[in-house]
Amino acid sequence: MAVQAPTGSDPALSASPWWQQDAQVCWHPYTQHGLDPQPLAVVGARGAWLELADGQRMLDAISSWWACLHGHGNHRLVAAAAAQAARLDHVLFAGCTHEPAVNLATDLVRVAAPMAGGGHSLQRVFYSDNGSTAVEVALKAAYQYWVRQGEPQRTRFIALDGGYHGDTFGAMAVGEPHPFFHEFAPFLFEVVRVPPSAEALQQALQANAGQVAALIVEPLVQGAAGMVMHPASFLQDARRLCDEHGALLIADEVLTGFGRTGSVFACEKAGICPDLMALAKGLTGGMLPLAVTMASEEIYQAFHSPQRERAFFHGHTFTANPIGCAIGHASLALLHEQQTPARLDRIGAWIEARLRARLGEASGVRRCGGIVAVEPSEDSAYLAAGGEELRQACRGLKRVLLRPLGNVLYAMPPACLEESEALLVADAMVEVLTQTATP
Numbered sequence: 001m002a003v004q005a006p007t008g009s010d011p012a013l014s015a016s017p018w019w020q021q022d023a024q025v026c027w028h029p030y031t032q033h034g035l036d037p038q039p040l041a042v043v044g045a046r047g048a049w050l051e052l053a054d055g056q057r058m059l060d061a062i063s064s065w066w067a068c069l070h071g072h073g074n075h076r077l078v079a080a081a082a083a084q085a086a087r088l089d090h091v092l093f094a095g096c097t098h099e100p101a102v103n104l105a106t107d108l109v110r111v112a113a114p115m116a117g118g119g120h121s122l123q124r125v126f127y128s129d130n131g132s133t134a135v136e137v138a139l140k141a142a143y144q145y146w147v148r149q150g151e152p153q154r155t156r157f158i159a160l161d162g163g164y165h166g167d168t169f170g171a172m173a174v175g176e177p178h179p180f181f182h183e184f185a186p187f188l189f190e191v192v193r194v195p196p197s198a199e200a201l202q203q204a205l206q207a208n209a210g211q212v213a214a215l216i217v218e219p220l221v222q223g224a225a226g227m228v229m230h231p232a233s234f235l236q237d238a239r240r241l242c243d244e245h246g247a248l249l250i251a252d253e254v255l256t257g258f259g260r261t262g263s264v265f266a267c268e269k270a271g272i273c274p275d276l277m278a279l280a281k282g283l284t285g286g287m288l289p290l291a292v293t294m295a296s297e298e299i300y301q302a303f304h305s306p307q308r309e310r311a312f313f314h315g316h317t318f319t320a321n322p323i324g325c326a327i328g329h330a331s332l333a334l335l336h337e338q339q340t341p342a343r344l345d346r347i348g349a350w351i352e353a354r355l356r357a358r359l360g361e362a363s364g365v366r367r368c369g370g371i372v373a374v375e376p377s378e379d380s381a382y383l384a385a386g387g388e389e390l391r392q393a394c395r396g397l398k399r400v401l402l403r404p405l406g407n408v409l410y411a412m413p414p415a416c417l418e419e420s421e422a423l424l425v426a427d428a429m430v431e432v433l434t435q436t437a438t439p
């Protein structure tokens, strides 16, 4: 059979600009194509700014889904990617290894070292390629750890109300069912859900004594729930209670990792160390898809055996892709040199101060590091009626890209922002809130 020419060379289609062809051939994530307008046509990006096909520039105030850490097109990351692509683009990571993967794993173990304490530390790095799979790996490793320990009855996971851990089946199961996942209920394993309170967690652990494999949390900030924040003391209680009940603690730092909360990791800020930790997004500074699940040596050793069937049978084609790993190594060097967590914290403080100055102290602005959120009403449900209005007002902005979570408006910009740019973001948030305010 003859191979069809790519559609780009179809004269009928290529008569229109490429961004108009989008509607014919693309299916976008978390998009209702029956409602949402044509997507922004982005042709370039530098620093905090996206360059659109019509010549307009927009400040990426949400770091392109919370990933872009230092700014777009960072020359150190671009150089690392180019040099690595020319040397070794990809090789399977089963039975092979390479320097970028070893370098990045060594970096990660080093940056996680300050969290060690209370008999816990993260010593091993398992690579995958997105946040959801990093969570899947953590869930599978946690359960199989217990199987290897002779406790296969530990089949239950505890998760936080409103949690979001990704869109694959295990990640959906531990995530809040509404509004995204409830239709998949017949396929999802049962999860015990608790609010972020020590009492509720203790009760859940007691009620399921000896049956809990792990508690999974988004530490300090529950992103998709609407940048919902809980105090560090909850994480300290969670660590203690998991230890007391013999359950593992999984930290999903896919969003919070790499400085977003003002510390390298949210768990570090809370002074605790999890048994498993999922990282993605900022791992490559937001440039390429790469993820890791870090694990304690004890968990790794539970799989280490002369018996092949005790191995961890999980892997993805692009596990530890060398280009991603080289970028990750360069990104961590930048994070260290530029004190990225402190920078993000400062940017968050600028935005918070401006919002408070313009909206008043009672406006309910909340902040954790470089993440600043405000909600115009009590109802923060993702599909809340007010959320639609907020979404539309954000789309009307000319210079700042904001994308609300339901009724929650938030900013999480990259670390390269100048103060004037941070104020621009805050002013855009005020503009949106003013437009949608009910008289």
Ligand SMILES: Cc1ncc(COP(=O)(O)O)c(C=O)c1O
Pocket: 130, 131, 132, 133, 135, 164, 165, 166, 167, 218, 223, 224, 252, 253, 254, 255, 256, 280, 281
């Ligand atoms: C806390 C958390 N975990 C997991 C994920 C899933 O990551 P990915 O979209 O890379 O699969 C996300 C994505 O936003 C997240 O915020």
